Amino acid sequence: MDFDIIFGNAARAAFGPEAVILALAAIGLNVHFGFTGLLNCGQVGFLLLGAYGTSVSVATFGWSLWAGVLIGLFLSLALAAALGIPTLRLNPLLFAIATIAAAEIIRILIGSTDAIGLTGGPLSVSFDAGAFYDLNPYPDGPQDRYGVGTFEFTGQQLWVITVGWALVALISLAIFLLVRSPWGRVLKSIREDEDAARSLGKNVFSYKMQALLIGGGIGGLGGVIDAIKTSGADPNGFRPQVTFFAFAALLLGGAATYLGPVLGAVLFWFLREWIESFLRQLASESWLPAAAADFLDGAEGIISVAMVGLALVLLMLFRPQGLTGNQTELHLDAR
């Protein structure tokens, strides 16, 4: 059992591009759910359109990467508008259902064989993200590695996560500036009681729409980074559980806080990778009975997700406000 490797892998996942993407998804969800009270169960749909908007623009239409990035962001904003205009005036639960359904419909359409010519269909689409890596300031020879032990990145990876975490920091700052203002006060009042907000002259639909667009756009940016990181997109990467991973990260870190979604995303990937690495190491221990090793073999990933779920259950029991949340706020629900 080599704990250096286990911790190295976990740290690598916690600061790697996957955590950046999850953090962006969770920040967007925090704007929807944490601050405005919109139960968006289809955040993955925004990521999907961000990723496919970028990939298809470059791969299928041959446009430049930067045009692709803009199209990816535009498509995720368009999804927010298309979802919000008909459903935000309705019962909040209908909104939740509409979001999860929309995300799945888009994924199935994009992944269907009829769409092969446009999106690659069930096959993944791939493109050349060279325009992004051309800007990479880190030496990126075959021997160049940054980090210690298994916590190391290639120059290209380091460039992706540098840009990624810088965006996370910038967006978190922007959200902080927005939410501490009177504008943020209106969002929270809508979360608490939208009729009260209406009775004081606030246009609730307009504020919900603004929140939906902002959070959806941030999710879309996560998708764009996903596309650049993998130089492509695959429909299987955008299953509904991505939304729930984002919820898990948000609740772990603390909803309606500024740093909660970021901390949560880092912790989510750290735990997930730590447990998976641990189990993989465990499976190769000679003292383990053969039956147990057989059971573990290949199931490490599934078990680690289940363990993260368990951690979430324990967190809800013992620290339901999340890591950074405020204890007193939570108890106010018991009115």
Next chain:
Amino acid sequence: MPDELTPNPDSPRPVATPPANPAPPSDGTDIEPILTVPPVPGAPKPNPILVVDNLARSFGGLRAVDVDHLEVERGVVTALIGPNGAGKTTLFNLLSGFDRADSGRWSFDGRAVTAPAPDQLARQGMIRTFQLTKSLAKLTVIDNVLLGAPGQAGERLWTAPFRWRWRDQEHENTGRAEELLERFNLAHMRDELAGTLSGGQRKLLEVARALMANPVLIMLDEPMAGVNPALGQSLMRHITLLAHEGMSVVFIEHAMDVVTGISDWVVVLSQGRIIAEGPPWKIIHDDEVIDAYLGRRRAGEAR
């Protein structure tokens, strides 16, 4: 209580403002016109802020509101009374746009209300409170009140991130909000979350928040329910003062001593219809009101 219910029918304005709080000099001159109005249902008023025509709303077979004509005078305190289920709150909901009328039309502040939207009516100055208090539990008390301030630059997405664009206005609003909290005995709770307040305090908070919006017409749905009497009195005294400054007030209330104490005009609703209206000292002797609402014994006491 009985002696407060015994107004002298000759006095023009019974128990209006307690002596501790001298009425502004304008008192008497701007209240006078309402006294010339005949006390009959649907009576036209000299300077109405709200004019309602043929307003109806049914729930299934129940006709909850069925008002032929109602005018609410500007700058006075109007009480809306009636038995439980008379349609008082439904009438509030219709007028403020929180419920859709089956038929009827009304105008507010001289403008016909064609497509009633609650937020739009509120921005025009019609601010209502709710019978079941809507305090925003996870906002602080001061934030609850600040939310009421109208025309905030910082509530626009494009200005919100730039603090210097709204700091001065926020500062001004905070000063006003603190004054209101002081007046309603909530100043010590300023930075607590509203969810930690008691029921009566939430009621006061909601009224403070509504007043923060600088209403032209404030509609209070049982503002005194659960508020301790002394504080309730100070609340109502404050509201009468505001009425003297030109704000119009409509409030729903069951306690008759409050109604006779501070209202200039009383509208009685029963089974959705207006069965009587008039100055309080006349209303409490109205036979139909006694039968429908006050009851013989109570009215006997009042006599």
